[in-house]
Amino acid sequence: MNIRTRFAPSPTGFLHIGGARTALFCWLYARRHDGRFILRIEDTDRERSTQPAVQAILDGMQWLGLDYEEGPFYQTQRFERYRLVAAQLLEQGKAYHCYCTKQELEQMRAEQLARKQKPRYDGRCRERREPRPGVQPVVRFKNPVDGQTVVDDLVRGRVVFDNRELDDLIIARSDGTPTYNFTVVVDDMDMRISHVIRGDDHLNNTPRQMNIFEALGAPPPRYAHLPMILGPDGAKLSKRHGAVSVMQYREDGYLPEAVINYLVRLGWSHGDQEIFSREEMIRYFDIQDVNQSASAINPEKLLWLNQHYIQHGDAGKLAAELAWQLARIGVRAEDPEKLAAVVRAQQERAKTLKEMALASRFFFEEFADYDPKAADKNLTADILPGLEDVRARFAALAEWKAAGIHQALEASVSAMQLKFGKLAQPLRVAVCGGGISPPIDVTLEILGRDITLARLDRALRWISARRA
Ligand code: GLU
Numbered sequence: 001m002n003i004r005t006r007f008a009p010s011p012t013g014f015l016h017i018g019g020a021r022t023a024l025f026c027w028l029y030a031r032r033h034d035g036r037f038i039l040r041i042e043d044t045d046r047e048r049s050t051q052p053a054v055q056a057i058l059d060g061m062q063w064l065g066l067d068y069e070e071g072p073f074y075q076t077q078r079f080e081r082y083r084l085v086a087a088q089l090l091e092q093g094k095a096y097h098c099y100c101t102k103q104e105l106e107q108m109r110a111e112q113l114a115r116k117q118k119p120r121y122d123g124r125c126r127e128r129r130e131p132r133p134g135v136q137p138v139v140r141f142k143n144p145v146d147g148q149t150v151v152d153d154l155v156r157g158r159v160v161f162d163n164r165e166l167d168d169l170i171i172a173r174s175d176g177t178p179t180y181n182f183t184v185v186v187d188d189m190d191m192r193i194s195h196v197i198r199g200d201d202h203l204n205n206t207p208r209q210m211n212i213f214e215a216l217g218a219p220p221p222r223y224a225h226l227p228m229i230l231g232p233d234g235a236k237l238s239k240r241h242g243a244v245s246v247m248q249y250r251e252d253g254y255l256p257e258a259v260i261n262y263l264v265r266l267g268w269s270h271g272d273q274e275i276f277s278r279e280e281m282i283r284y285f286d287i288q289d290v291n292q293s294a295s296a297i298n299p300e301k302l303l304w305l306n307q308h309y310i311q312h313g314d315a316g317k318l319a320a321e322l323a324w325q326l327a328r329i330g331v332r333a334e335d336p337e338k339l340a341a342v343v344r345a346q347q348e349r350a351k352t353l354k355e356m357a358l359a360s361r362f363f364f365e366e367f368a369d370y371d372p373k374a375a376d377k378n379l380t381a382d383i384l385p386g387l388e389d390v391r392a393r394f395a396a397l398a399e400w401k402a403a404g405i406h407q408a409l410e411a412s413v414s415a416m417q418l419k420f421g422k423l424a425q426p427l428r429v430a431v432c433g434g435g436i437s438p439p440i441d442v443t444l445e446i447l448g449r450d451i452t453l454a455r456l457d458r459a460l461r462w463i464s465a466r467r468a
Pocket of ligand 1: 007008009196197199202
């Protein structure tokens with residue numbers, strides 16, 4: 001069997017955690033089985049669909065590395081096809097024009113409620129032969145009136161629906177535009193989708209869709225409905241916890257590898273393994289192994305994963321993401337070698353790239369002022385001779401490398417009869433502007449000799465001016 005999966009978002013908002021998890025599972029299933037992954041933009045709701053939302057979906061997929069073989073297909077470009085299929089169903093007597101007015105439908109509903117029945121369309125136009133003058137009809141699908149529809153769900157197992165519970169749904173509105181359940185079926189059929197993997201909020205649509213497949217004489221795909229994602233407190237996911245754009249994670253300094261690794265564990269597991277490379281995910285993933293119960297998001301775990309991927313990431317690749325973060329705080333950093341060196345110096349300590357960017361500004365631009373606390377403590381008159389001594393030794397070094405820098409600093413420390421930290425920390429504040437940096441020798445090597453000496457001079461002037 002040719003495995004073909006699709007991700008079919010409605011572009012009415014951002015690509016959020018739930019959508020991204022669905023996209024990942026569809027992608028993994030296709031990759032695992034050498035199948036094809038298709039992107040379909042379900043933009044038929046013209047009021048709520050927007051171009052920025054489409055773009056956010058495309059950007060999010062790209063950032064996460066969820067590549068697709070086919071698409072993006074846009075439903076708004078397929079209206080003619082939906083119209084043809086609806087006409088075919090009408091012709092075959094599998095759909096019918098319904099002329100009921102809004103008032104009639106409301107009355108029907110009120111009567112059913114009064115009889116304590118579930119409100120549903122009662123099919124009164126099914127046998128109507130004559131159009132009703134002046135009324136633009138909708139097209140309704142003739143749903144089977146008895147029997148059952150069984151969804152043999154790959155996650156949920158067997159779910160049985162009574163056809164009587166499903167009324168004759170509208171497949172085309174009076175203005176001719178198609179409705180959601182219908183376009184999904186036509187597309188899944190035309191795109192030869194073998195597996196529909198989606199959120200379980202769609203489970204109730206599935207029997208309706210299967211009945212339309214049946215009427216079209218096409219075999220339905222297999223279905224897999226993914227359990228909900230909850231907030232860390234077990235409540236419904238809200239903006240506060242992650243019902244935000246996946247691109248927000250990028251802005252917050254997360255790596256796509258970390259987000260993907262985090263998403264894959266929302267509802268799926270492989271033993272107690274937590275860290276998965278893409279290759280491992282593809283090798284181990286199976287839709288049957290997805291949990292039936294909802295999973296709660298866990299921000300600490302995402303942070304932990306992010307730190308792992310920063311620590312173990314390739315400096316060259318991380319450098320690009322760091323440059324992006326720096327640009328966001330207005331720092332231009334274009335030298336890839338220098339960026340990679342900064343990453344190597346910082347990757348042990350940073351939990352996010354945003355944090356890394358903030359802690360690395362001084363590598364790329366002059367700082368405005370010293371951190372007042374660090375300066376008060378370290379840039380004091382008694383350290384002037386020490387800083388002058390180390391400056392002279394730095395200026396005389398034949399080569400500007402961490403090892404030589406370290407030796408020069410040690411020599412200064414012993415000449416001045418200081419403890420290492422008593423000189424190293426003022427030096428750090430002098431060149432970094434604050435009391436936190438990677439090891440000082442590595443920091444200075446990256447900064448380069450010219451900047452190091454210039455910043456030392458600035459500190460010497462500053463101390464003298466303060467003393468005066
Ligand atoms: N467009 C639907 C949504 O965004 C998904 C439809 C489907 O996967 O069948 O919820």
